[in-house]
Amino acid sequence: MGRFIARRLAGMVPFIFLVSITVFVLIKLPPGDFVSNYAASLAASGETVDDSMLAEMRHRYGLDQSWPVQYWHWISGVAQGDFGYSFKWQQPVSSLIGERMGLTLVLSFATLLFTWAIAFPIGVYSAVRRYTWGDYFVTLLGFLGLAIPGFLLALALMYAGITWFHQDVGGLFSPPYVDTPWTLARVGDLAAHLWVPMIILGTSGAASLIRIMRANLIDQLHQPYVETARAKGLSETTLLLRYPIRVALNPFVSTLGWVLPHLVSGSVIISIVLNLPTAGPLLLQALLSQDQYLAGAFLLLLCSLTVLGTLVSDILLALLDPRIRFQ
Amino acid sequence: MSDITAGATLPQTSRYATASEARLMWLRFRRHRLAFAALIVTILIYLVALLVEPLAPFNPDKSNGRYVYHPPQRLHLIDHTANGIRIHPYVFGEHLARDPVTLAAHYVPDPSQHVALGFFVRGDPYRLWNLFPGNIHFFGPVNPRDTVFLLGADRLGRDMLSRIIAGARVSLSIGLVGVGCSLILGIFFGGLSGYLGGRVDWFIQRVIEFILSLPTIPVWLALAAALPKDWSPVATYFTITLIISLVGWTELARVVRGRFLALRSETFVTAAWLDGCGQGRIIFRHMLPSLASHIIASVTLAIPMMILAETSLSFLGLGLQPPAISWGALLSEAQNVTSIATAPWLLLPGVAVAITVLALNFLGDGLRDAADPHAH
Numbered sequence: 001m002g003r004f005i006a007r008r009l010a011g012m013v014p015f016i017f018l019v020s021i022t023v024f025v026l027i028k029l030p031p032g033d034f035v036s037n038y039a040a041s042l043a044a045s046g047e048t049v050d051d052s053m054l055a056e057m058r059h060r061y062g063l064d065q066s067w068p069v070q071y072w073h074w075i076s077g078v079a080q081g082d083f084g085y086s087f088k089w090q091q092p093v094s095s096l097i098g099e100r101m102g103l104t105l106v107l108s109f110a111t112l113l114f115t116w117a118i119a120f121p122i123g124v125y126s127a128v129r130r131y132t133w134g135d136y137f138v139t140l141l142g143f144l145g146l147a148i149p150g151f152l153l154a155l156a157l158m159y160a161g162i163t164w165f166h167q168d169v170g171g172l173f174s175p176p177y178v179d180t181p182w183t184l185a186r187v188g189d190l191a192a193h194l195w196v197p198m199i200i201l202g203t204s205g206a207a208s209l210i211r212i213m214r215a216n217l218i219d220q221l222h223q224p225y226v227e228t229a230r231a232k233g234l235s236e237t238t239l240l241l242r243y244p245i246r247v248a249l250n251p252f253v254s255t256l257g258w259v260l261p262h263l264v265s266g267s268v269i270i271s272i273v274l275n276l277p278t279a280g281p282l283l284l285q286a287l288l289s290q291d292q293y294l295a296g297a298f299l300l301l302l303c304s305l306t307v308l309g310t311l312v313s314d315i316l317l318a319l320l321d322p323r324i325r326f327q
Numbered sequence: 328m329s330d331i332t333a334g335a336t337l338p339q340t341s342r343y344a345t346a347s348e349a350r351l352m353w354l355r356f357r358r359h360r361l362a363f364a365a366l367i368v369t370i371l372i373y374l375v376a377l378l379v380e381p382l383a384p385f386n387p388d389k390s391n392g393r394y395v396y397h398p399p400q401r402l403h404l405i406d407h408t409a410n411g412i413r414i415h416p417y418v419f420g421e422h423l424a425r426d427p428v429t430l431a432a433h434y435v436p437d438p439s440q441h442v443a444l445g446f447f448v449r450g451d452p453y454r455l456w457n458l459f460p461g462n463i464h465f466f467g468p469v470n471p472r473d474t475v476f477l478l479g480a481d482r483l484g485r486d487m488l489s490r491i492i493a494g495a496r497v498s499l500s501i502g503l504v505g506v507g508c509s510l511i512l513g514i515f516f517g518g519l520s521g522y523l524g525g526r527v528d529w530f531i532q533r534v535i536e537f538i539l540s541l542p543t544i545p546v547w548l549a550l551a552a553a554l555p556k557d558w559s560p561v562a563t564y565f566t567i568t569l570i571i572s573l574v575g576w577t578e579l580a581r582v583v584r585g586r587f588l589a590l591r592s593e594t595f596v597t598a599a600w601l602d603g604c605g606q607g608r609i610i611f612r613h614m615l616p617s618l619a620s621h622i623i624a625s626v627t628l629a630i631p632m633m634i635l636a637e638t639s640l641s642f643l644g645l646g647l648q649p650p651a652i653s654w655g656a657l658l659s660e661a662q663n664v665t666s667i668a669t670a671p672w673l674l675l676p677g678v679a680v681a682i683t684v685l686a687l688n689f690l691g692d693g694l695r696d697a698a699d700p701h702a703h
Contacts, residue, residue, distance in 0.1 A: 018537065026546065029553035147684035149635050151642055152658070152677040159667045159674070265542035269639055273662070283545060284643065287552040299549065302542045310540065 001318075008311050016304055020078070023299040024071050027292045033063050034087045034290045061087055074293060078300065084293030088286070093297045096282065101301055103172060103190075104271075104278040107201070108263040108305075110194055115202045115209060115259070120252070122206075123213025124245060130218060138210065145207030150266055153200045154273040172197075172276050200270055205259055213252060220244035253316045260309030264302055355697040362693020368686040376495040380453040383489035384467035384475065387652055389451060393423070394484035396670045397434055397476045406441065416444040418475050443469045479672035481660060490652055491676050497653035498634055499683070501568050505633040506626050508572035513579025514622070520580065521587025522610060528584075535577045543574050547636065551645035560651040567646050571636045575629055582625050586618050627691035631684040638680050654680050 035057050039049045058064045062073060077084055083093035126135040172193045173186070220226065221244055229239045264279075271280030279298050286295035357363060375382055400418040420440025425432055450464040450471050468475050478487040520531040550570045554563060590596060599613045634654075640646030641655025642662070649656055654676040660666065661673035 015537075015540075019541070022541070023549075026549040026553070029550070031555060143685055143688055144681070146688060147631070147681045149638055149677070149680060151639060152674070152680070155658075155661060155667060155674055155677070158664055159671055162664060162668050163671075262543075265544040268544045268548070269643065272643060284548060287549055295549070299545055302545050303540070306540050306542055 001315075004318075005311075005315065008314070012304075012307055012311075015307060016300075017075075019303045020075055020296075020300055021071070023296055023303065024067075024074065026299065027287070027290070027295050028067060030290060032290065033058075034061065034292065035063060037290050038087075061085075074296060078297075083297040086286075086291055086294040088289050088291040088294070093294050096294060097279070097297055097301070100277060100279050100282060101298075103276070104264060104267060104280075105305075106190075107172075107194065107197055107267055107271075107276070107278060108260060111198045111202045111205070111263050111267075112259060114198050115205045116252075118202075119206045119209035119213060123210045124217060124240070126210065127214045127217035127221065127248075128240065130214075139214075142207040142210045145203040148203070150200055150204060151269050151273045153203060154197075154270050157196060157200065158274070172278075197267070197270055197274055197276060200274075201263060201266055204266070205263065209252065209259075213248060216248040216250070216252075217244055220247050250317065253313060260305065260312075264305055352694075352697045356693055359693040359696060361689050362696075365686045365689035365693065368682070369690055372495065372683055372686065373499060375492060376499040378455075379493050379496050380455045381461065381463060382465050383486075383492040384450065384464050384477075385486045385489045386451040386453065387485060387489040387493040388650065390483035390485050391474070391480075392484060394474060394476065394480045395432075395482060397421070397480035397484065398670075399479040399487075399672050400436075400476055402444075402477060417441045418444065418477075442473045442475055444475060445469045478675050479670065481670070481673060482666070487657075487672060487675060490657055491654070491679050493652045494654045494657050494676060495679065495683075497564070497647065497651065498637060498655070498680070501564070501571070501637045501653070502630040502633040502687075504565075505568045505572040505575060505637075506629050508569060509576035509579055509629065510622070510626060512572070512576035514583055516576070517580035517583030518587055518610065521584035522591070522606075522614075524588075531580070532584075535580055538574060538577050541574075543636075544639070546574070547571070547640060548643070548645060551640050554645075560647065563647060564651070567637060567640060571633050571640075575633060579622070579625055579629065582621060583618065586621055587614065590614050590617060621695075624691055624695035624697075627687060627694050631687040631691075634680065634684060634687075 035054050038057075039054055042049050055064075062070060065073075074084055081094075083097070085091070086093050086096055089096055122138055126138045129135055172190055174189050174193070223244070226239065226244055229243055230236075234242070267276075267278060268280035268283060270276070271278040272284055275281065279302065283295060283298040285291070286298065400421065403417050403419070404414055406413045406415060406417060418441075419436040419438050420442055421434040421436050423432055424435045444467065446466055447463055448467045448469055448471070449462050450467045452460065452462045454460050474486075476486055476488070478491065480486055481490070516531050516535075520528045547570060550573075551567065554566055558566070596609060596613060599609050604613070637646055637653065638655035638658065641648075641653050642658045644659055647653045647656050649659075657676040658674070658680075661670075666673060
């Protein structure tokens, strides 16, 4: 098992290298650069723009060098844990993204647990009681969850919060805790705010997991081994929990690989709507203002999370199902 | 059932025995009631997208400062007139009033005024598909100078119902065009990968895995942010479609590859090969037809994903920009708390998105069940 993980981790290195090139090309794709954007915003506010000052800025930020040189500077810094400097915020990137990436992770994991906690019992119920009103209701609910885009759900919840509870549901912290160091009270405040984005983000994932669980369990319920167990005199609950559900759990775990990136990716839009202090809003701003190292760090970390998610799901799958071997 | 008597079974069996693959799929599909209902809803929605101009009661771009954030009006049917009860659609006239304390504007319905509505009425002139001039609207006020806001008005006093109908054309066609692009890419690369196997297969599979492991929304954001703001709406439209299908094709390619691999060892393919058929003939004449049903189902399930993607991008202001009208662009008006609180009807385009995606999902589900010959 140790060798398996080591080999997979080693395989990730060239992959992340490829990702970093893709990310850099993506950021460099828009015409112009940060300085030309900055000049445009200065001109828009009516200030005079001095060409020599712009050239000096470009030189200071290293934007006058060729792409490969800029890329090399960036990636060799990243390899040593230095993500570069944000032009817009005039701060090192790592101090900007640290807490935001952490909160993105917290939100994604909380959502993942929430998704499993509701999808598992509902999926089992709708498979065992197939074609009953309960099953139809759950199926309809699941499809609704798939059909309503997350940001729309966020907007609707915001509207409900304002009209009925006279409260803004956005953000992850109450005003007194926004810029304070981490204390137990702050963690509690985070937990009190986390459930809104968690539900919004988890709905579509839960909907598809319910469908998967239901389909897999239905396939298993009529297998001969279930009949055997029943003939042996096992109670329905024990029988269900001991055999078919264990087999049906398989795809449940293997979806982890794409559920995690899906969550991280979905959280971007929802955080922009709900104004959460996670990666989303800052990434969007950085992309629009071509703050290249900030956007690059976010994109690179989000992509790496995806790869890690796949690895974790592979390991869990091998632990759960003895038929799957580490190869 | 009728299976008990041999006489009733026989024609039934022969009907199935002689039915073509498409006919069998259709018969299986018909049994799926929900999917059949979804098919009808989908056809209706696409008809709306096709006939935007005559269906929209007003010109969706016509703004009017007097009707800023006009709330939705209730439709009435029973009219108590002096000559007894008359049944026809109408709404109450409304006038603008100001709160004496806060001076906030709001609209007060006036039950003494009736705005009569009718079908096939004359209204704003239009050119259907930019070709045929006309001014007959399917539904609207009888007097062309009257206004009616069944779904409210936006911040420029434009009719939301007309705008939602107009947005259907862009949002729905982006789904179709995007799926078309991913279909071509997916069948080409998936087929190549599954049919040739070996190194080509290995390489294409690694590329697909690479694309699949990139988080979609951040990558879309980055690509869409690269679009110059001064491009024409048509150019933006096609680029956005391409960006969305850049990810979509990989799923289709996987489906096609998997089916190709399974089909390659089927006896009928070996038979065709032994008969001396060329590769092209084997692929297009023998293998593709048996893939068609699966491809149709996957495509139907891919369209709602594309629609959601466009909606999200335009909502963030990275996709289609106003004055272009799409459901996502309409929703971007409802981005902040204040506008939702003053005019919650700005969220209605989202309902249109949800209904469409729901119908397409049910339809795709039914088609997939119908396409699978092993389903019971």
